[in-house]
Amino acid sequence: MTETFEAERLILDRMPRTGTHREPLERCAGRILAEEVFADRDQPPFDRVTMDGIAISYADWAAGTRRYDVVGTQAAGAPPAEPVGSGCCAEVMTGAMLPPGTDTVIPVERITRHGGAAEVAADAPVAQGQFVHRRGGDRRRGAALLGPGLRIGPPEAAVLASAGVADVPVAALPRVAVVSTGDELVDVRDTPEPFQIRSCNDRAIETALLRHRLGSVTRERLADDADAMLTAVERLHATHDVLILSGGVSMGQFDFVPAVLERLGAEVVFHRIEQKPGRPMWFGMSGDGKPLFALPGNPVSTLVCATRYVLPALRLSLGLTPAPLEYAVLTETVEIPGSMTLFMPVLLRSSGAGVLEATPRPTNTSGDFVSLAGTDGFVELPRGTGPFGPGTPVRLFRW
Numbered sequence: 001m002t003e004t005f006e007a008e009r010l011i012l013d014r015m016p017r018t019g020t021h022r023e024p025l026e027r028c029a030g031r032i033l034a035e036e037v038f039a040d041r042d043q044p045p046f047d048r049v050t051m052d053g054i055a056i057s058y059a060d061w062a063a064g065t066r067r068y069d070v071v072g073t074q075a076a077g078a079p080p081a082e083p084v085g086s087g088c089c090a091e092v093m094t095g096a097m098l099p100p101g102t103d104t105v106i107p108v109e110r111i112t113r114h115g116g117a118a119e120v121a122a123d124a125p126v127a128q129g130q131f132v133h134r135r136g137g138d139r140r141r142g143a144a145l146l147g148p149g150l151r152i153g154p155p156e157a158a159v160l161a162s163a164g165v166a167d168v169p170v171a172a173l174p175r176v177a178v179v180s181t182g183d184e185l186v187d188v189r190d191t192p193e194p195f196q197i198r199s200c201n202d203r204a205i206e207t208a209l210l211r212h213r214l215g216s217v218t219r220e221r222l223a224d225d226a227d228a229m230l231t232a233v234e235r236l237h238a239t240h241d242v243l244i245l246s247g248g249v250s251m252g253q254f255d256f257v258p259a260v261l262e263r264l265g266a267e268v269v270f271h272r273i274e275q276k277p278g279r280p281m282w283f284g285m286s287g288d289g290k291p292l293f294a295l296p297g298n299p300v301s302t303l304v305c306a307t308r309y310v311l312p313a314l315r316l317s318l319g320l321t322p323a324p325l326e327y328a329v330l331t332e333t334v335e336i337p338g339s340m341t342l343f344m345p346v347l348l349r350s351s352g353a354g355v356l357e358a359t360p361r362p363t364n365t366s367g368d369f370v371s372l373a374g375t376d377g378f379v380e381l382p383r384g385t386g387p388f389g390p391g392t393p394v395r396l397f398r399w
């Protein structure tokens with residue numbers, strides 16, 4: 001039987017890479033950059049004044065000049081002024097171009113105005129080049145500013161804007177069909193009969209994919225009818241890049257999903273993982289190389305399997321630079337029941353010493369998804385290891 005780390009590897013080794021396209025910058029929050037981005041100008045693009053004050057030539061200051069004739073004003077956004085001659089200064093504002101003929105800025109707090117002259121306090125500290133952010137001081141034109149695989153957050157958006165990248169090369173979002181199977185399922189807007197339940201797995205998976213910007217999602221509910229299921233799965237497979245099914249992968253009489261996917265022509269990569277919850281998980285590849293995830297229907301199992309296997313697979317597909325593995329330390333003892341790797345939901349807290357602490361939040365059963373609400377994710381306790389007492393570092397997966 002497959003171990004958790006083997007299942008992960010079997011999936012990752014088969015994931016196709018998505019294509020790339022350009023997306024307007026304002027729609028790129030959380031998207032994955034697909035190409036390198038270069039500086040189209042020096043950064044900063046000109047010698048930039050960083051304080052309101054006057055700009056002088058340091059040579060004048062070194063020669064003892066303390067009173068300067070004000071010959072002009074240089075505001076932010078104004079083209080370069082006339083050169084400033086010896087013994088003179090220009091008023092300058094933060095963000096302005098440093099006027100030609102000057103190299104040093106003295107802040108306005110150090111200056112007294114006498115009509116058309118500015119006098120600098122005798123004790124003002126003045127160093128050559130002060131309060132000037134030099135052209136190209138941060139990056140030269142042509143330098144690489146951002147690399148592919150970065151997730152676009154606030155700093156990356158700022159760099160893209162400053163580099164004039166209005167349409168950003170990003171990894172295309174895979175079209176993901178999220179399929180719930182089960183005769184008992186109804187929609188959130190329906191009123192269930194006493195023997196029915198509202199489908200929630202699809203909503204959980206959809207939220208994970210949208211929140212992490214890992215795909216565009218179509219949801220569909222299918223009955224436990226093998227032929228109808230095959231017809232629907234064929235249709236969804238033709239129009240989507242990834243299929244994520246939930247339910248119908250166990251030993252029940254109406255658990256048709258693995259057989260249906262095999263009738264679709266899928267290669268079975270594995271069925272069942274030595275883990276709890278989520279043991280019956282099935283994974284395969286369609287004949288034309290599309291990943292097919294079939295997750296057990298119990299909502300805790302679905303969520304754990306989606307987070308442990310599907311999200312990392314999609315991240316890889318999108319070319320996201322892998323983050324370092326995350327660990328947290330247990331605050332309480334956890335016993336592993338039986339001989340399976342255990343996924344334990346946790347609540348996270350940062351200790352005063354900067355350690356991430358995970359407090360177990362066991363659910364009643366793998367159907368008890370209500371107890372997951374408010375948790376941060378789960379930890380993985382590998383079978384055959386342990387004991388898992390307080391202070392044990394364990395691998396963490398966030399929802």
Ligand code: AMP
Nearest residue numbers: 180182199200201202247248296297298
């Ligand atoms: P299955 O894997 O189809 O045997 O389903 C296991 C359990 O999960 C059953 O109690 C199902 O009713 C429940 N279940 C399956 N799919 C969903 C779903 N989409 N939303 C909520 N519960 C589900």
Ligand code: MG
Nearest residue numbers: 181182247248
């Ligand atoms: Mg079912």
